[in-house]
Amino acid sequence: MELKRLFGEALGLEAPWRATKIEFTPEKRRLDITIHFPPGSQFPCPECGAVGAKAYDTSWEEWRHLDFFQYAAYLHARVPRVQCPQGCGVKKVPVPWARRGSGFTLLFEALIKALVREMPVAAVAKLIGEHDTKLWRVLHHYVEEARAKVDFSQVRKVGVDETASRRGHNYISLFFDPEAKRLVFGTEGRGAETVGQFVRDLEAHGGSATAVREVCCDMSPAFIAGVRRYLPEAEITFDRFHIMKVMNEAVDEVRREEAKETGILKRTRYLWLKNPVKLGMDQKRKLEELKRHHLKTARAYQIKLTLAELFEQPSREEGERFLKRWYFWATHSQLKPVVEAARTIKRHWEGILNWFESKLTIGFLEGVNSLLQAAKARARGYRSVRNLIAMAYLLAGKLNFGLPT
Numbered sequence: 366m367e368l369k370r371l372f373g374e375a376l377g378l379e380a381p382w383r384a385t386k387i388e389f390t391p392e393k394r395r396l397d398i399t400i401h402f403p404p405g406s407q408f409p410c411p412e413c414g415a416v417g418a419k420a421y422d423t424s425w426e427e428w429r430h431l432d433f434f435q436y437a438a439y440l441h442a443r444v445p446r447v448q449c450p451q452g453c454g455v456k457k458v459p460v461p462w463a464r465r466g467s468g469f470t471l472l473f474e475a476l477i478k479a480l481v482r483e484m485p486v487a488a489v490a491k492l493i494g495e496h497d498t499k500l501w502r503v504l505h506h507y508v509e510e511a512r513a514k515v516d517f518s519q520v521r522k523v524g525v526d527e528t529a530s531r532r533g534h535n536y537i538s539l540f541f542d543p544e545a546k547r548l549v550f551g552t553e554g555r556g557a558e559t560v561g562q563f564v565r566d567l568e569a570h571g572g573s574a575t576a577v578r579e580v581c582c583d584m585s586p587a588f589i590a591g592v593r594r595y596l597p598e599a600e601i602t603f604d605r606f607h608i609m610k611v612m613n614e615a616v617d618e619v620r621r622e623e624a625k626e627t628g629i630l631k632r633t634r635y636l637w638l639k640n641p642v643k644l645g646m647d648q649k650r651k652l653e654e655l656k657r658h659h660l661k662t663a664r665a666y667q668i669k670l671t672l673a674e675l676f677e678q679p680s681r682e683e684g685e686r687f688l689k690r691w692y693f694w695a696t697h698s699q700l701k702p703v704v705e706a707a708r709t710i711k712r713h714w715e716g717i718l719n720w721f722e723s724k725l726t727i728g729f730l731e732g733v734n735s736l737l738q739a740a741k742a743r744a745r746g747y748r749s750v751r752n753l754i755a756m757a758y759l760l761a762g763k764l765n766f767g768l769p770t
Contacts, residue, residue, distance in 0.1 A: 372398055376430075376440070376462065381406035389436075396433040400442040410449040411456040418447035421455050428463045429495070430470045437494065440470060467503070474503050475768040482759060485740070486752075501752060508755045511764035517542075517549060517572035523599070524581040524727040525563075525588055527555040528734040530753045537754060538563075541730050541761070543581065548733060548761040551754040560591030574598075581725035583607035584713050602723045603716040605676055606731060612669040613638050615706035619665040622702075629658060637666050665703050668695050672710075681721035688718070733761045 373384040378400065386399035402420075410418045423443035430438040446457045463470045469477070477500055480489045486504070490497035524543050527536045530553075538559040540550040550563045564574045580599045582588040584607060592601055616637050624630040636644070636652050644652065656663045672691055678684040688710075695707035710717060737757055747753045758764060 376400075379461070381408075382442075382461070391436075394436050396436050396438045398430075398438065398440050400440055402445070408445065408447050408458050410447065410451065410453050411458055412453040413449065413451055415449055415451040415453075417450050418456075420445035421448045422446055426460075428468060428470045429473050430462075431472050431476060464506075467506075468499070469503065471769050474507070477503055478507065478759070478766060478768060481756075501748075501755075504755050504759065505751070507766045507768070508758045508762075508764065511766050512570075512758065512762070515549075515570050515764070517567050517570040519545075520549065520567060520572045521576060522579045522581075522723075522725060523549075523563075523577055523596070524604075524725065524730055525560070526583065526604075526727045526730040526734065527585075528737055530747070530750050535750065537750060537757075539730055539733065539757060541727075541733070543725060543727075543729060545763070546729055547763040548730075548757055551757050553750045553754075555585070556587045557591035557594060560588065560595045564595045579723050579725055581723070581727050583727075584611070584709070584716075600719055600723070601716045602719040602725045603713050604725075604727045605720060606726065606728065608710065608713075608717060609669070609673060611706050611709055612672050612703075615700075615702040616662065616665045616669050618702035619700055620662040623661050627658075627660075629655065630660070630662060637662060641670070661700060664698060665700050668698060668700075668703055675717075676720065678721075681718055684721050685718055688714070733757065736760050 368387055369384045372387055373382075376384065376398070378384065381402040382400055383402070384398055385401040386397075388397040388399075390397070406420065407416065408418050408420075409416050423445045426442055426444050428440045430440050432438055440462065442460060444458060444460060446455050448455055457465075459465055462472075464474075467474065477489065477493075480492070481500065481504060484492075486500050487497045490500050520542050522543050523540055525538060525540045527538050529535065530537050535553075536555040537551055537553055538555050539548060540563045541548045550566045552559050552562045567577075568574065574596055575598050577596050577599050579602060580592050580596060581602045581604055582592065584603055589601065592599055617634065620630055620634065620637055633651070633655065636648055636655070639648075641649075641652075668691075671694070675684055675687055675691070678687050692707050692711060696704050698704065737753065737760065740756055740760070747756070
């Protein structure tokens with residue numbers, strides 16, 4: 366097969382486009398393919414679709430394509446502007462292998478999207494020899510384009526959580542649909558107004574605030590206030606992970622205070638905080654040995670383990686009876702952090718018991734947060750919150766990017 370025809374078919378070119386020149390330069394480590402159209406070729410009008418539009422003038426453009434073996438490949442073409450026969454004026458013809466203004470072919474952009482799911486954008490940029498800001502522009506374009514097409518009309522349940530965009534500050538709030546298991550919205554901040562921003566985005570995509578009947582979140586006063594204000598028909602379920610987190614913090618505070626009085630608690634923090642089923646044999650033996658010393662920390666730990674049994678109760682009624690007994694025990698433990706934790710749980714009583722009807726958790730978002738934090742660590746942070754949110758959509762938004770495979 367003739368070389369030009371071979372490359373034309375490999376690129377998927379269709380009439381009137383065809384490869385007219387192949388230039389291979391080993392010393393520059395690149396392959397250049399020139400694409401053109403025969404004189405007199407006709408194109409559909411880019412605006413109205415009318416056939417029979419002829420070239421008015423042309424301008425040269427270049428696009429980075431997938432590498433040819435170990436050599437960088439570039440496409441070059443004289444892109445025409447055409448005179449519409451129906452009177453639309455002079456319009457530039459879109460080329461089928463790239464989107465307008467990109468500088469990359471569609472296949473190259475698909476490669477970028479696939480790579481950045483697994484590697485930091487800066488690392489991908491170094492690998493392919495492009496500046497990372499160009500790659501971020503590609504990602505933002507496709508995320509925004511794909512989100513413009515999503516339909517949230519079936520969203521009835523919502524989970525919300527926060528994650529840090531930088532260590533210790535600059536938070537983003539993530540909202541997801543637990544039934545579809547997809548991220549639906551991300552925004553900077555973690556206040557009540559983030560719920561309002563979510564609702565506006567939801568309704569812009571065919572959803573309805575009044576159609577949302579259940580929300581799962583942590584015990585953040587800001588999220589609670591936001592849900593009550595912007596999602597008036599929704600019942601709140603407090604996430605079981607964050608309920609247990611309250612008790613974990615109480616146990617750790619008891620341990621820190623008691624460690625000032627005894628040296629046997631040194632380097633034992635994670636024994637008391639880790640899920641018992643995930644402890645190794647040596648850790649389990651160490652924990653059992655510590656329990657024999659009648660420590661305050663051991664009492665707090667047992668109260669925590671008992672609270673976890675709440676979610677094993679068969680019904681809301683049984684759960685409430687169980688929680689009342691637990692609350693009496695915790696508030697009479699004479700362990701100040703445990704008493705305070707129990708009072709926190711009392712203030713969120715109904716939202717905790719709502720779990721027995723909704724069974725909602727934000728475990729999915731916790732998983733997304735873990736992926737995001739891992740990606741952020743590999744990238745050594747993101748240059749902007751916008752970049753972090755774009756990565757969240759890429760990882761968990763289940764967006765249809767419409768790119769070739």
